[in-house]
Amino acid sequence: MKDFLAKSLRRRLILLALIIVSVPILVAGLVMEKSAEQSLLDEKKNKLAAIAYIVDVNLGEGGFDKILSERGALGASRQQKIEVLNQALTGLTDSLALSAPGLGVGFYSRDLDAIITYSPSDKFGYTVGQSIGDTHPGREVMETNELHVEFGSLVRGNILNAMRPLARDGRVIGYIFVNELTGDIHSQVAQMDRGLVIAVAIGLTLSILLILRVTEDMVKDVQTVIRGLRKLRFNLHEPITGVSGELGEVASTINDMASALGNARTLSENIMDSIGDGVISVDTVGNITAFNRAAETLTGYGAVEAIGKHYGDLFAEDASFHSRLLDTLQTGQAHFEGMMEYPVKNKKLWISVTSSVLKDIDGNILGAVTVFKDLTERKQLEDQVSHADRLAILGELMAGVAHEIRNPLTSIKGFLQYFQNAGSAEERAQYLPMLIGEVDRMNRIIETMLYFSRPCQKVVVQTDVALVLQETLFLVQSRAKSHGVRFEVAIEPNVPLVNLDGEQFKQVFLNLLINSLQAIDHEGKITVSAQYLPDTDEVEITFSDTGPGIPPDIREKVFDPFFTTKQAGTGLGLAVTQRIVIAQGGTIDIGDNPGGGALIRIVIPRAGSKEDTIC
Structure with a gap:
């Protein structure tokens, strides 16, 4: 398949040139052939018409009656008249018939309704005295008094027949016929066709030789450009040379583009190698296409060793590692991870990682890229x-x-x-x-x-926060009634399921509700609300009461172990509460209720904690 493209181009150029050259030649040849045939036929018709005219002139003004009168045969029988006229005119028609091979000449009498002569008489003399059929074109000639030249199948076979009416004293007395066998005409046409075919073949041969000579030089230049382009795949700084003319200008433009692309690639590679973070990109099937110097340092794999291999073969997924890059490639979802464990060559790193989809200018997916920073020392x-x-x-x-x-x-x-x-x-x-x-x-x-x-085992499942709140409220309902405290619940219907340990959060909510009940001396209100925060994909739960509130100077201490303002308290309830919330990846804050009292705000991510934090 070497130089396939160039050879294909040459074949196409030759085919195109042949079409361009041969079609006009063939059309011109066909037109010339038809024109020559028509000219030959016209010449034949004119020739036959001229001979018929000569015969008409040689017959004389008196026509058949003059000959019969001179021979004293006006009163003779029909057969005798035919014989007299034949003897008188056969010499004339024989001399004309013998002047051109294949020519037939004769007279036909309308009055006698018979052929008078048909020369050469030695061949066609037997037809003398015969009458033509009712549909014979000769009868139309005698009726219309007009010259007819046409092809027909008559006495001697297929002929081109010229029939000239004989008019004397204003009356058509018969007609003269002069004919030639069509075989002779066709042989002449075939001879003309052979000459024309030879001329067309010579023209096409010369055209092909000229086309081959012209395309050979063109294809050589194209092959040079193709070889240069193949080299540019591996070295953008090796120019295409040895081409001139228009293709030389094309090669020069390609060289300029390759040089600019090479400079841009060099700049991109330098930038990639200058980045302190690891950068790895993959194609649409997960094979590594880029591996910068920082990635080499962090992972222990060389770029030559990594590029071309599947990402999953180098960085195998297991129970503790799920590739964000391959997930982005499969789902199109970008990832932004704060910290995760990452398996590299013979060890594991703690990294922060981002991954996103790579697209071309038209939006088509080319693959995916990940950027990661080593956080092992920080961890x-x-x-x-x-x-x-x-x-x-x-x-x-x-x-x-x-x-x-x-x-x-x-x-x-x-x-x-x-x-x-x-x-x-x-x-x-x-x-x-x-x-x-x-x-x-x-x-x-x-x-x-x-x-x-102590560490505790979390049972993290998708949990309905609203349901956990309702169950917790039920546990303290009787105690609230005895204290004259009512609950006001405002849970939005769009609060999604959250990945957390429901039992632990029931303890959190119970601790906060008991604290609020203890803070209210008599008759008051505790408001519990929950809402979804779509911008951050988090759920917010708030508890507010109408108690005395928490003074600002001790808010920072309430989560310390054994800190309490109650005589019977242990000071561990809020400390445990904070530990559980943080373990779930959430936050807990204390503030003032606008209507008086304390307000406690818990925010937890819908996806739950990313780490196995001790609770």
């Missing part, structure tokens, strides 16, 4: 900070636990010392329930502390 630092924070929190917890447990322990110790030295059965019966109550108090403190500090 390690955050883990260290988180560990330090947890240690600090643990210190606070221990201090709080020591403080909270010391009081009941002191009471228990005092009672035990008292019972050790004295105490009656009645006193034991009176004080033992108090001892048990102090032990239960310590147990509740320890249970709450454990719930706050």
Whole structure:
């Protein structure tokens, strides 16, 4: 298939040139042939008409009657008259017939209704005395007194027959016929056709030779351009040379475009290699098409090693990794991930990643591209900070636990010392329930502390937040009635399902509702609302009450473990609440209710948390 395109072009050029040259030649040849045939026929007709005229003139003014009169045969019988006229005129028609091979000449008498002569007489003399048929064109000639020249199949076969009326003294006395066999005419036409075909063939041959010579040079230049274009696929800075004329101008324009494209590609490659973030692009089937220097450094794969391979073969998906790039390629959905684990060569990185679809100028999809930044050191630092924070929190917890447990322990110790030295059965019966109550108090403190500090298993499913709120409200309904508190619920109907642990959030809502109930001394209102925030794809839940509110100076402390303003409180309820909300990827804020009291606002993403955060 070497140089297929150029050869194909040459064949097309030759075919086009042959059509352009041969069609006019063939049409001209056909026209010339028809014209020559017509000219030959006209010449034949004129020739036959001229011979008939000569015969007419040689017959003389008197016609047949003069000959019969001179020979004393006017009163003879029909047969005798035919014989007299034949003897008198056969010499004339024979001499004319013998002057041109294939010529037939004769007289026909209208009065005698018979052929008088038909020369050459040695061939056609037997026809003398015969009458023509009623439909014979000779009768029309005698009726119309007009010359007729036409093809016909008569006595001697297929002929071109000229029939000239014989008019004497204003009366048609017969006609002269002069004919020639059509075979002779056709042989002459065929001879003309052969000459014309030879001339056309010579013309076409010369045209083909000329076309081959012209296209050969053109195709050589085209082949040079094609070879140059193939080289440009691998080296845009290698120009096309050795071409002149119009194709030379085309080659020069291609060279300029290739040079500009090469410079642009070099600039793009330099920009790509200068970017500190990894950049990888794939085609529509997922094969890697671009792999910048930062991607080489971060992943451990070289560009030569990666380009051309399927993205999934290098970065295999598993239970902990789902490729955002391949998902974008399949669904067309762009991704913007804050932090995720990414499998590279012989290790895993923590990265931030974005992925989007690649399109051409017409909007057709070319593939997809991902840009990622290494956040491994940041993740390690955050883990260290988180560990330090947890240690600090643990210190606070221990201090709080020591403080909270010391009081009941002191009471228990005092009672035990008292019972050790004295105490009656009645006193034991009176004080033992108090001892048990102090032990239960310590147990509740320890249970709450454990719930706050230990990791818990989240059961994340698509959850109807409105339903969880309704179930939680039912749990505190009787308590609210006893306090004279009414609920006002405003949940928008378009709140979607949210990925979260419903049981944990029931605990969150229960903690907040109990706090609001405890804050209202008597008769008040608690408003619960939920709405969808489409701009951020989040759900907002608010709790507001008509209690005294939370002073600004302690709002930052209410989420600290063991911080409480209530005499019987442990100070862990809001700390646990905040921990659950953050674990779900949400936020919780405290503010003022415009009508007086506190307002607590929770915002959680509809898709849930991206990380397995400890709750």
